[in-house]
Amino acid sequence: MGLGCFWTIACRLIRLALVMSDAAEANVPLIRKSYDTFGKATHGKVGMWIFLGTDALTFAGFLMGYAILRVRNPDWPNPEQYLGINLSAAATFLLICSSVTMVVAQAWGEAGNTKKMARYIALTACGGMVFLGIQVYEYLHLYHAMGMTFNDFLHGPPQFASSFFLITGFHGFHVLSGVIYLWVIFFRILRGHYGGGNVNHVELCGLFWHFVDLVWILVFTFIYLL
Amino acid sequence: MNMSDTTSKTLSSEAQTKAKISSYLKIMGVLTVLTLLEVGVVYLPLAKWLIGVIVTLLACVKAALVGYYYMHLNHETSSLKWVALSPLIIIIYAAVLIVEATTRPDSHYMNSPPRVHAGHSKDASGNSKKSIYQIWDDYEDDTEVKKLLHEERAVIKSSAMLSRPKLDEPSKASEAAKEVDKSNPANVEFWR
Numbered sequence: 001m002g003l004g005c006f007w008t009i010a011c012r013l014i015r016l017a018l019v020m021s022d023a024a025e026a027n028v029p030l031i032r033k034s035y036d037t038f039g040k041a042t043h044g045k046v047g048m049w050i051f052l053g054t055d056a057l058t059f060a061g062f063l064m065g066y067a068i069l070r071v072r073n074p075d076w077p078n079p080e081q082y083l084g085i086n087l088s089a090a091a092t093f094l095l096i097c098s099s100v101t102m103v104v105a106q107a108w109g110e111a112g113n114t115k116k117m118a119r120y121i122a123l124t125a126c127g128g129m130v131f132l133g134i135q136v137y138e139y140l141h142l143y144h145a146m147g148m149t150f151n152d153f154l155h156g157p158p159q160f161a162s163s164f165f166l167i168t169g170f171h172g173f174h175v176l177s178g179v180i181y182l183w184v185i186f187f188r189i190l191r192g193h194y195g196g197g198n199v200n201h202v203e204l205c206g207l208f209w210h211f212v213d214l215v216w217i218l219v220f221t222f223i224y225l226l
Numbered sequence: 227m228n229m230s231d232t233t234s235k236t237l238s239s240e241a242q243t244k245a246k247i248s249s250y251l252k253i254m255g256v257l258t259v260l261t262l263l264e265v266g267v268v269y270l271p272l273a274k275w276l277i278g279v280i281v282t283l284l285a286c287v288k289a290a291l292v293g294y295y296y297m298h299l300n301h302e303t304s305s306l307k308w309v310a311l312s313p314l315i316i317i318i319y320a321a322v323l324i325v326e327a328t329t330r331p332d333s334h335y336m337n338s339p340p341r342v343h344a345g346h347s348k349d350a351s352g353n354s355k356k357s358i359y360q361i362w363d364d365y366e367d368d369t370e371v372k373k374l375l376h377e378e379r380a381v382i383k384s385s386a387m388l389s390r391p392k393l394d395e396p397s398k399a400s401e402a403a404k405e406v407d408k409s410n411p412a413n414v415e416f417w418r
Contacts, residue, residue: 039303049309056313064320071327080268089265093258096292100254103296104247111243197237207297214292221285225268226278 007180014184018201021047048204052211055174059215062170063222066163077156082146083164083224084138091134092220098127099213102206109189109199117202118189124209125182128175135172139165164223171219174212181205253295260288 021044038046070076105120142161147154153161185205188194194202238246264284267277294300299307 037303037305039306041302041306046306046309049306053309053312057316060313060316064316064323067320068323068327085265085268089261092261096254096257096261099292099296100250103250107238107243107246107250110238111240112237113243203298210292210296213296214289217288217292218285221264221281225264225281 010180011184014181021200021204042200044200044204045207048207052207055211056215059167059170059219062163062167063218066167066222069159069163073157073159075157077160079160079224079226082148082155082160083142085224087134087138088220088224091131092216094127094131094134095213095216098124098131099210101127102209106199106202106206109194109202110197112195112197114189114192114195117194117199118186121182121186121189121202125179125186128179128182128209128212132172132175132179135168135175167219167223171212171215174215178205178209178212181208250295253291257288257291260284 021042101120101123105117105124108116108120142148142164148161148164150165151162152158182205185202188201264281267280267284270277272280293310297310299310302310
């Protein structure tokens, strides 16, 4: 029941945002479009880019905090000694694959093929869910085998564990919201909202999803590899 | 609520779509190769800073590829490209912090000894330098203190590892640790 409530609220919120962006699109006479600053980009898209910019700044703040903690701590462990690089590389590859299925879905949507679009959106969402599963497995492993908790680390400075969980966890919540977003879009495709090449909303969802992928590429490099 | 239908769109043909998809797959190939390179570079016997530089550059190239082709920035106007690049102003802040951290006279970063990873590195005078955590790990192999350590670990685990092991409190294990320490002059820097 709790999950159902959450689902309903998520659906309502996303629909509200979509209706608002549609209203903005419909009111074109009120807004002078002749400036052509953003070309054919819809208002929703410009808004999504601004949001992604602010979100990127949040991640940048976390990563800089991580860098400063690390550079100031002579006992900082070598990450590859404790974190599984190969598994995370596989997870990175998985996210890249799900980004590909997302653009493919959009390409089919632009051709008016809603069936294939829905199929690829579902694939993308499944990729995100598998990524979350890998992350849960990794967290449990790090807790039991490496003694890492949110505020403690048995073999080194506790900041190593807490910054790891903070940054990857924040990214994990992005993946979770992206998966919910994708399923909402999926069911809206099934209801016939995005026929005839009208894929603006799908594109917005895709922007968010690619952003999650892009951030993971950077997080993977800075947390696991450096 | 299909108000956005008012913006008329021309459907792209099947051939166009397939051409798009094949270009996306090519970029995916590049991204995969770059990921493999990144992971491979880490295992190469290169200087730590060089690995860092290479890996960071590769990551930036990958992020740019995703942004430019998958997020369709190649189809957007230059204004929107600038909006997308706006978070990069953080570089200014990062530069200020890096310059500050490395030039401050009493900086911990400037005075800190070389980092110790797995294995026992030696300093100029030939003494092995161990971090406090390495010493902690080493005592696990010592049969004398093994039992005491396991007792202490059990206590830590029973408190769900909520607090880190209090090394600076005179517990049984650390008392034993100190005695071992005295016999080994290499570990003078134990409490650094």
